[in-house]
């Protein structure tokens with residue numbers, strides 16, 4: 279997971295830092311360089327004296343007399359002299375490498391622009407010290423990426439109504455049915471009872487696939503025949519759940535492209551009839567910007583509450599996870615990380631930053 283992007287980010291940050299270090303030194307206090315050495319010395323001495331006084335007074339106030347350390351202040355000053363600024367022009371050329379790395383790894387353009395703007399604010403025309411330039415660039419990148427994610431939540435905290443209805447939507451083969459079963463497994467582990475609505479009445483063997491999961495988990499499946507109205511199945515499942523006091527109804531829907539008007543109309547009907555408490559878009563991490571665009575359009579058409587990013591285990595790039603929340607303004611609830619029933623991870627921003635080598 280994320281291995282490509284992690285390597286690329288590291289390379290880009292290292293290379294930017296190297297280039298930056300090699301640049302000719304531009305002292306922060308430029309006018310000082312122009313002045314004769316003697317005058318410069320005098321000015322510095324004066325500044326040191328002034329600062330010393332300031333510090334001493336402060337320490338006196340705080341009653342920390344024994345911590346007066348002239349050395350500390352001098353060190354600070356020398357750091358100041360060896361710090362440098364980076365111009366906007368220079369930043370553009372230094373950023374291009376990182377930009378390429380992000381682009382190659384499926385990070386959306388809009389997101390790259392946002393990262394660039396954030397890093398510009400942090401790094402352009404700001405005194406930067408040579409010693410830890412890598413850390414400063416990394417920190418700036420980390421803060422910017424960290425800002426991209428919408429606040430996630432735990433479904434369990436939202437289940438204040440019985441039955442709690444969850445509908446899974448997305449394009450063909452994105453992992454809806456598998457991840458629906460994983461969510462049921464998660465709910466069961468937390469003592470919640472579930473029922474499945476086999477509302478994919480379209481794809482051959484879709485009902486059987488759901489029944490296999492149901493059997494393994496001990497979850498009842500409400501089904502009609504193939505070709506029947508999927509909204510009617512959802513209605514029946516909810517009625518059954520009400521009658522039997524079941525905690526959650528999980529509705530499996532057939533895969534559809536957001537551009538298919540008939541199938542989107544059918545989905546709107548399922549949503550209208552079942553009135554889900556949570557509509558989850560299941561998108562494949564490996565499809566990059568396509569998944570981001572699909573999520574955006576599904577959200578516009580039917581209204582989504584969250585995202586499960588499936589197949590993260592086979593996505594070495596990682597750009598989708600970084601882009602999808604920012605572009606759709608939706609939280610990622612879970613990451614699908616395998617085909618097994620337990621291969622579902624609650625979304626964790628810090629873990630992603632760690633996997634990107636930024637923590």
Ligand SMILES: Nc1nc2c(ncn2[C@@H]2O[C@H](COP(=O)(O)OP(=O)(O)OP(=O)(O)O)[C@@H](O)[C@H]2O)c(=O)[nH]1
Nearest residue numbers: 450451452453454455456533588589614615616617
């Ligand atoms: N590696 C990996 N495979 C996954 C993951 N989630 C689902 N899959 C696999 O993706 C394939 C499609 O999964 P389904 O759950 O059937 O997808 P779907 O969206 O329900 O498909 P349709 O109903 O045909 O639209 C299956 O082989 C799953 O095992 C995941 O997180 N990681």
Ligand SMILES: [Mg+2]
Nearest residue numbers: 454455478484
């Ligand atoms: Mg399915």
